[in-house]
């Protein structure tokens with residue numbers, strides 16, 4: 001059973017002010033994926049992706065298994081190179097950037113943290129590998145995620161929900177304007193997932209991030225996403241979901 005967090009996640013009354021995160025900036029322009037064409041060397045499907053996300057917006061991405069959701073995420077993150085089309089942020093293409101320089105953070109279902117490192121050390125990585133876990137910015141981010149008391153605990157000894165909050169704290173410090181959410185709540189029970197979902201929703205708006213959510217859970221999509229896309233036959237289409 002997953003232990004409950006020691007205190008409410010990201011409670012606004014206890015949160016440090018935004019100025020406590022000097023790495024963060026609130027201005028984030030439009031993400032535009034247009035005519036993005038891709039085919040795996042040994043693949044049979046021609047993918048064509050078109051999608052926009054405004055700052056502070058979350059869009060959902062649905063599609064059957066094998067439809068291309070991970071492929072699109074890999075293209076955005078720079079792990080795959082498209083044959084044509086573009087991905088622009090603030091009207092500037094991010095395609096020339098290598099993965100490590102892309103303005104992108106990814107939150108997966110699991111494996112988001114280094115198990116042998118402490119919670120604090122994992123979060124410090126959000127600021128590069130020379131920042132100490134005791135750095136004030138790291139402590140602020142941990143506090144914001146309700147993890148102050150767990151800073152020195154090895155990630156291997158944290159619950160699934162606590163690990164996701166460590167990953168979120170690191171994401172907050174990285175403050176990359178594009179957030180890819182790949183089934184981030186799948187391994188968590190509802191009691192644990194609920195506050196984390198609320199925190200993510202709040203951060204997306206607060207920092208003006210552009211979020212794309214892949215989830216099989218309607219409750220996740222309803223809670224987070226304002227617009228919806230579906231991938232079918234290798235193509236993205238904006239759809240209306242029943243409320």
Ligand SMILES: Nc1ncnc2c1ncn2[C@@H]1O[C@H](COP(=O)(O)OP(=O)(O)OP(=O)(O)O)[C@@H](O)[C@H]1O
Nearest residue numbers: 040041042043063064065066067068069070071072
């Ligand atoms: N390296 C590869 N070479 C050839 N085809 C691939 C490769 N990787 C993925 N594919 C194919 O591309 C298609 C899309 O795969 P992708 O992993 O993007 O789907 P997905 O929507 O993320 O699926 P799931 O929901 O099951 O994770 C699938 O048909 C898959 O078999």
